[in-house]
Amino acid sequence: MAIQVSGITKRFNDFTALDSVDLEVKSGELLALLGPSGSGKTTLLRIMAGLESPDGGSLLLNGEEALGLKPRDRQVGFVFQHYALFRHMTVFDNVAFGLKVRPRGERPGSAEIKRRVTELLELVQLSPFAGRYPAQLSGGQRQRVALARALAIEPKVLLLDEPFGALDAKVRKELRRWLRKLHDDIHITSVFVTHDQEEALELADRVVVMNQGRIEQIGTPAEVYDHPASAFVYEFLGQVNRFDCTVEGGIAHVGGGALAIPTQGGVQGPAVAYVRPHDLGVTPASAGPARISGIHVVGPDARIDIDLAGLSLEAEMDRERLATLGIAAGDRCAIHIDRARVFAR
Amino acid sequence: MVAAADSDGALAGKGGAVTVRAPVPLFRKPSILPGFGLTLGFTLSYLGFIVLVPLAALIVRSSGLGWSGFWSAVTTPRVLAAFEVSFGLSFAAALTNAIFGFLVAWVLVRYDFPGKRLVDALVDLPFALPTAVAGIALSALYAPNGWLGKPLNELFGMKVAFTPLGIAIALTFIGLPFVVRTVQPILQDLPAEEEEAAASLGASRFQTFCSVILPAILPALVTGFALSFARGVGEYGSVIFIAGNMPGLTEILPLLIVIKLEQYDYAGAAAVGTAMLGVSFVMLLILNLLQQWMRSRHAR
């Protein structure tokens, strides 16, 4: 089911959580709402679910206006950040809840409910835990119960609020892959909220970057990472070197130094440049303009601190490459920028 | 208190030209949970009918006397004496409770001894035991021929029942749990590190108690004292049996109200009741301020 959000605005007292947001979620895609806390991403998700009402705008679910509908009439599945499992019910009863509360006419028989719940518990690999209570489960297991419970009502859309936020790093990675695989199997239109860029880039078909109640950029993970549309997106996604400079014909003047910089759109004059550490190349040169002030090896990667006439920059390369270059802290070097983004100041 | 102050914020939306429907929240934040109107309506009407309107009747009735009438009704020698008895003895009882309640709380939190959980449960007895039962039990105990009254009288020549001392004992019984139950959780949450730090800096155990533990506990102790005191002023059932109820000597304020009612002096009863509420309120206010001042000094 497709979702169309247009002109959605939401204020809490003086705080503008969403400022006229437009967004289209395509049928069957897995979309990430990415942004720092307070960017409005959770509010937008809750509005889609009917848990909040916006102050203005419209929300179309499958082409029909849904803002007037109660959550129960929207056919959405919602996975809460802290799962909100019913603590006094077993895993089985949690998953069965949405079926059991249907009006008499639409409610499946108990055998049918049992069949569907069993099927879902198999899907989330929790069959042996059907009789347990939420308090007896690990974080990752609770997460999967919450997912099975949301899927039980056969929603047309699945909404997940920080689905991996409360889990530790290892479980988070496993679950992330598992969820991607699940989505590839059942192809339900899904939107999830996250503040973790790695999560959004790895998992989503498309990423929506939000900031201060507005959408900064919408695109595939590669698009938003490689071609950030704004300074905010550049800084929010991945590591980046940011420096003020003055651009004159492809040369950026920085403090006492200068270096060639690939510019798009012919920016001239005062500018802000963004360069990712792995787009910054280093070559040993005894008379080079820069100096290596430190080298930190982190697992397979190496981070190199560079001082260019008072400007601190960071480069990144793998360990083998570092070994081939044969550089050490204190050496002088030359640097070159493979790719950069320059915004006029 | 969260309130949606959206009165003139409608133009605040920056830049994006949005037509905003006037937001609904008048005085409540919107939520999808149902039942707000129903439950709030029921709550307010129930509160109004049971509590607020009747209490207002008290004020209305005593204001019917006029200021001078009110003043002369509450300053007769008998009323003044009852004020002295009620407030004075409640104060004494609350002070006793502050000391022994603290001792009980300390022992329950810090030490281990057989039957501790039972003792801990027993502390709530005065909350659970009907006041009339406590009243007749205490007066039987302390009567001149009672289990405690007889030896006290024979050995020390002390009379307890039908004297102010008897009232103080009844008020101590009633007020004890307030001190224990306010001090206990604070004592329990006291970080051991502070005491260890004091010990490592060379303080004796007694110095540590006076300079580290007591200041941290004091606000809770004052709260417990205030609760115990307030309860004592209003207490009726446990006192009247042991008090003897001699006007001017062992007659408490609540009893005086009852007597005035029995004489159909409604206005007089209302005046004494209002004065009593007023004085308690002012004293609790002062204690609250004192306590806030202490909290701010010892804020962590």
Next chain:
Amino acid sequence: MPADTSITAPASIPVPPGRSALTEPTWVRALLIGGALLFLALFLLLPLVAVFAEALRRGFGAYWLALTEPDAVAAIELTLIVAAISVPANLLFGVAASWCVAKFDFRGKNLLITLIDLPFSVSPVISGLIYVLLFGMNGLFGSYLRDMGVQIIFAVPGLVLATIFVTFPFVARELIPLMQEQGSDEEEAALVLGASGWQTFWRVTIPNIKWGLLYGVLLCNARAMGEFGAVSVVSGHIRGETNTMPLHVEILYNEYNFVAAFAVASLLAMLALVTLVVKTALEWRFGDELAASRH
């Protein structure tokens, strides 16, 4: 200015592990424990024992006779009736009040919470007095009620009203912090899963608060059955008609019928003991679920 009657015990009392810097010499400990226990024995235990001792002073026969005498039976019945009306009324109020206070944000909420606690800071005698001033013969509505032929004061309605007043906050003040702590996530989840408001309330909210609810009802009931001051003012003390058990105890005691007075009192004392046992059991077993009321 809360003069409340239901501060509750901490769920468990962990003793700080024997840190040597934090323990007193043995003799000091023994002295303090001994002092505390002696104080409690004298002030709490002895009165309780005295009730049963005095009740059984003339043997079990006299005890039984005192309890089965018609006026005593009438007092027991009336007490049960009054509690059977006032406890459910305050239960309903407590649930409604805690739902709107805990699940919603609105202007004036703190004032409402303060007002709910108000009856705890009013003397029981004044709690009775205010109804006499409203509905008594010389009261504001007195002549109107007389014309209508309705009697409230010196009758069962007055007893019920006064009892409702003094037990007013018990359920609400137990549930409000509990429901505030639990938040609204589970209710929202239920609504998204298609449950109606009532289904959400009965299947999600009630199971989550049931022990807190029981705890509040228990304390409310103990006070309702044992209340003396407030009902004494509105009762009129008509034997066999408007005397609840505590009032009956008073009359018997003032008539120097001590065995009978203590016999009825012993029933109330047993109620208190049962209340304490159940309360303590709830605190041990469901300490976590009651924890919201602790501080």
